[in-house]
Structures are given as structure tokens and as C-alpha cells.
Amino acid sequence: MVDVILGLQWGDEGKGKIVDYFASQYDVIARFQGGPNAGHTLYVGDKKIVLHQIPSGVFHEQTVNLIGNGVVLDPVTLRKEADKVAAFGIDLKKNLFISERTHLILPTHRALDKAAELSKGESKIGSTLKGIGPAYMDKTGRNGLRVGDLLHKSFTTQYIKLRLKHQKLLDNYNFTEEISEWEEEFFEAIEFLKSLNIVNGEYFINDKISAGKKVLAEGAQGSMLDIDFGTFPFVTSSNTISAGVCNGLGVAPQKIKEVIGVSKAYCTRVGGGPFPTELEDETGEKLRKVGNEFGATTGRPRRCGWMDLVALKYACMLNGVTQIVMTKADVLDAFEELNVCTAYEIAGRETKEIPFQMTHAAIAPKYQSFKGWNCDSSSIKNAANLPAEMKAYIQFINGALGAEVKYISNGPGRDQLIKI
Template sequence: MVDVILGLQWGDEGKGKIVDYFAKDYDVIARFQGGPNAGHTLYKDGKKLVLHQIPSGIFHEGKINIIGNGVVLDPITLKKECEKVAEFGIDLKKNLFISERTNIIIPTHRALDKASEQAKGKSKIGSTLKGIGPAYMDKTGRNALRVGDLLQDNFQELYEQLRQKHQVMINTYHFTEDISGDEKEFFEAVDFLKELNIVNGEYFINKLLQEGKKILAEGAQGSMLDIDFGTFPFVTSSNTISAGVCSGLGIAPQHIKEVIGITKAYCTRVGSGPFPTELENADGQKLRDVGNEYGATTGRPRRCGWIDLVALNFACMINGVTKIVMTKADVLDSFEELQVCTAYSKEGKELTEIPLRLDLDHYVPVLEKFEGWNTDITKVKDFAALPEKAKSYIAFINNYLGVNVDFISNGPERDQLIVV
């Protein structure tokens, strides 16, 4: 049995804490897509740790953590992350497994990413410059190096072939950044990676399924950044939705049971791209400051706005969401008035479906107003104790989506989660 946890917005929904909370009920936690552009924030022994590639179940003793073939893996980032995790006394050689089909990011991928983004000028998509896009391009172009290749005797030769191919492309951008230091660090990280558990991922995970193990598939980024269904072209390079679990881990669709979708109580977005409910005013700045809306990976300030139920309904539909977790509900505690987007207006006509290109026309959000609850909810332990106005806000969302909010996060700590 496989349950899925994924983001329903543009990423940054607080997946790390939620996966960490649920992990105790599962035997296996598996990342199925994305790369080091993901930043899942956890708190362990009062210390903050941001995981970029390691699954968020790593701190649970006896759990198996898998990096699936749908991920693009940066050995340098992984090595640094493993060293930080090891400081907490975690033996990664016991509970971290990496699929041999996982594609790897090499230093010229990052150089290509930077060169390409700079060349776009005002048309930048807001890449994190981690080499994710170029790595996925090599995957679909059938040029990629995979984790299993690291164990081949001719890996150095394979690496040089790919590096030279990249260099020709980099030269066309007149990009001259020296990456020799990155290469030294890369090969040190490759030696480290080879010491970890590299497995035939799809056989490994299907054997666990046959043994009756409970698996939690962990997504990165968010549904509205999906390469097919997100706000194209301002999207990531992988399938962030539940369908990506099958291709990203090598499991059949009938194994998937629950799809747990995570949404903030409002909306945020990092980088460029359409954002109908964005607030470029005092309310937007208040959401950013109270919610500490700065990227876990990049530190970039996030764009903030009211919750968008048109986009959320779309995300629930394409994912087959069965349960919703609402995070950061406490950020709304001090607002006198809240607003909820129920449709988009274009030239006087209301729409409740996501168009092909949200960025090509001016879509104005149709907003419904709610009174704020003006109460600190961070210490609330059960749903009945929430202010009535908070319950009304959630009930409206439930009714619109046809899927219920079953969990409400009211603070960053692991125990600040209300079960509805």
C-alpha cells in the first residue's frame, strides 16, 4: 500500500513537517521526483534542518528512506546534507537507499542553468540555478548519467563526454564562470555517494510492497509547478502530481491508496509566473513577515496572496486528493478580514477552470470576504476549540473543493497539528 503526500500550490506548502509527522505510521518514505531545488524544513531537538534531497522520514528510527529514479540528484548537495544529518547520530548507511536509475546533476548542469537563465533577460522563469532543468533535459534527451553509472569502470569517460557536450552549449551563451572548484568537490562527493546503498530501485520498492510494508511517497515542489499541468512555462521540470509516483518509483497505480494534499491557508509563489491572488500591498507584506515567507533553499522572499480555490480545486482533481492538510493557519490569526478566490474574471466573464496560459491574459480574482478570527490559535489542540470564524473559513473551503481539510497545522513544531 502506497500513500502519497504532495503540495497543491506552487510549492513551499510545509511538506517537510507534514511528512515528518506522518512518517511514524509508515515503514518506508520515498522521494519520487524533483531535485535540490526542494527545501523541506524540519525541526529536530529544537534545531532547524532543511532537507533538499533526503526523504523527510530520515529522523525516524527503523524507517527505510528511498531516493527514487524520478529524482535528479546532486552528489555535492547530498554529501553536505548527509553530513548535517549525521550530526544528529543518524546512520545513513542503515536507512538511506538510492535507486541506480536516479539521474545525477554534474557541475556543467548548474553552469548551463545559470547561462540559460541569464540569457532570458526579462523572460526569466525564476530558476533556482541548481541545474535541475538541464539535468531533466539530458534525461529526456537520453544523455544523462545515472547513479548506477558511478559504479562503472568507464565513469570518468562518460562524465567527460557529457561535460564536453555541455561546454559547447555553454560557449554559445558566452558564459565564462570557472567551475573547476565545483568539479573537485563533485568527484569527492561521487566517492562518498558510492559508499551509500545503491539499489535496483523498482525491484527494491516492489519487494517491500510484497512484504506488506506501508510506503509514503513524498513529493517536492507543488502541483501548480507540474511540467504538464502547472502554470506553463513557469513550471519545474518534473511531474509533481500523484501520477509521478508511478514513474518516479517504478510502482503500479493500483498500489496507491490515499493522496494527501497540502495547502497553506493562503497562497505563496517564488520566482516569476502568474499569481492571480497576489497581494502587492500591506496585507501581502504582513503575510510574508508573519509567515516568514522566505525560501528554505534560496532565501528569496516569496510572493504572497489570498487562497486560490480555483487553482486548489484543479490540483485536487488532477491528483485525486482524498485528504487535505492545511498549513500555516496561525499566520491568519491577526487579520481583521480574509479573502478567498472563488473564480477568475476576464473581460467581465467569470471562469472556474484553469486556462491553458494564465500568464497571457489579465485574470482578476473574484474574492469572497470573511471576518478574521483575531485569536491566537497556536496552542489549540483540537478542532472544537478553534474560533467559530476559523471553522467557517475551513467549512467554506471544504464545501467548494468537495474534499475535506482533515489536518490543520497551527505552528512550526511537530506537535502543532490539529486532527479534524
């Protein structure tokens, strides 16, 4: 069977640590979508490492890690990341496998991403400029190059053909930046990629399942960034919800068992797009400072706000969430009063549904207030010792969502996770 861990907000929920925590219970960890725009932060001992492409189970020797066909892969990012992982004594040639159907991010994809974002002016969507969008566009446009193509003698010819097509688009943007250095780095990284385990991903994963192995599918970004169900057009280019596991790995829906949703005890968002509970005041700044809310990939300050139960319940519904991990609960230690959004007011009407186009709706969040716990929760090891106010906060959330918080993360460390 396949269990899934994914984000329930706009990404940055702390999924990396959670996958790392659960990884020892699984035989296979598989990334099913996204690209190097996702940054999953882990701590190995007291050392911090951010993984962008490699699955978060890589530091568990007995665990096999698969990059699935739903991912778009930047060979340059992968090589740099592999060097960082190798410094911890990890041999990727033993425990990392890559689906041959995984699409490649080319240097010209990065250039197109940058050119398109710059052309939008005030309408920027907050792209990380990693080439993810253009790579997925080539995938759906049936032009893309895949990892398996690297092993064919026609790869260079295919690459030149696609590069010429991209260059015409770049000329339309008047993009003059030199990318030859990017290409040199790309082709060096391609040779490294060819030295890794390239497999027929869908057979690989299904053979593991048939053999009784436990598989954990790891999602990137968050449910509210899903290309279909997120806050369009301020979304990513892939399906970030649990349905994406099926086409991102090649597994049947009935193989999915547990869906573990990860949510912060509050909300954050990087880049543009609607954010109904955003706090553009001292409270928002305090959340950012205490929570160290800066993007793992971009370093950009994250927008911060109170928990949004309308959006969270929507995400739980779409994903079929069976249990929730609430991260960064310790950040709320510093607040005397907490607010939770329970409904939206739009055009004078109250609703608990996400509107079709959030960017066109003037949304006023309706809040319920809670007393903060005002104590250091980061050293608590078991649920019985949680402050009464935190228990009340969680109990209210459980009642509103219909899916229960089963774990509380109260710090960045591996051991700072409390089972409720």
C-alpha cells in the same frame, strides 16, 4: 499500498513537517521527483534543518528512506546534507537507499542552468540555478548519467564526453565562469555517494509493498509547478502530481491509496510566473512578515496572496486528493478579514477553470470575504477548541473543493497539528 503526500500550490506548503509527522506510521518514505531546488523544513527538538535531497523520514530510526529514479540527484548537495543529518546521530548507511536509475546533476548542469537563466533577461523563470532543468533535459535527451553508472569503469569516459557536449553549449552562451572547483567538489562527493546503499529501486520498493510494508511517497515543489499541468513555462522540470509517483518510483497506479494534499491557508509563490491572488500591498507584506515567507532553498522573499480555490480545486482534481492538510493557519490569526478567490474573471467572463496559458490572460480574482478569528490559535490542541470563524473558513473550503481538510497545522512544531 502507497500513500502520497504532495503540495497543492506553488511549493513551500510545509510538506516537510507533514511528512515528518506521518513518517512514524510508515515503513518506507520515498522521494519520487524533483531535485535540490526543494527545501523541506523540519524541526528536530528545537533545532531547524532543511532537507533538499534526503527524504523527510530520515529522523525516524525504524523508517527506510528511498531516493527514487524520478529524482535528479546532486552528489555535492547530498554530501553536505548528510553531514548535517549525521550531526543528529543519524547513520545514512543504515536507512537511506538510492535507486540506481536516479539521474545525476553534474557541475556543467549547474553552469548551463545559470547561463540559460542569465540569457533570458526580463523573461527569467526564477530558476534556483541548481542544474535541475538541464539534468532533466539530458534525461529526456537520453544523454544523462545515472547513479548506477558510478559503479561502472566507463563512468569517467562517459562524464568527459557529456562535459564536452555541455561546454559547446556554454560557449554559445559566452559563459566564462571557472567550474574546475565545482568539479573537484563533485568527484569527492561521488566517492561518498558510492559508499551509500545503491539499489534497483523499482524492485526494492515493490518488494516492500509485497511484504505488506506501508510506503509514503513524498513529493517536492507543488502541483501548480507540474511540467504538464502547471503555469507553463513558469514550472519545474518534473511531474509533481500524484501520477509522477508511478514513473518516479516504478509502482503501478492501483498501488496508490491515500493522496494527502498540503495547502497553506493562503498562497505563496517564489520566482516569476502568474499568481492571480497576489497582494502587492501592505496586506501582502504583512502575510510575508507574519508567515516568515522566505524560500527555504534560496532565501528569496515569497510573493504572498489570498487562497485561490480555482487553482486548489484544479490541483485536487489532478491528484485525486483524498484529504487535505492546511498549514500555517496560525498566520491568519493576525487578520481581521480574510478573502478567498472563488472564481476568475477573464475578458469579461467568469470562470472556475484554469486557462491554458495563464501568462496570456488578464485574470481578475473574484473574492468572498470572511471574518478573521483575531486570536492566538497556535496553542490549540484539539479541533473542538478552534475559533468559530476558523471552522467557518474551513467548512467553506471543504464545500468548494469536494475534498476535506482533515488536519490543521497551527505552528512549526511537530506537536502543532490538529486532527479535525
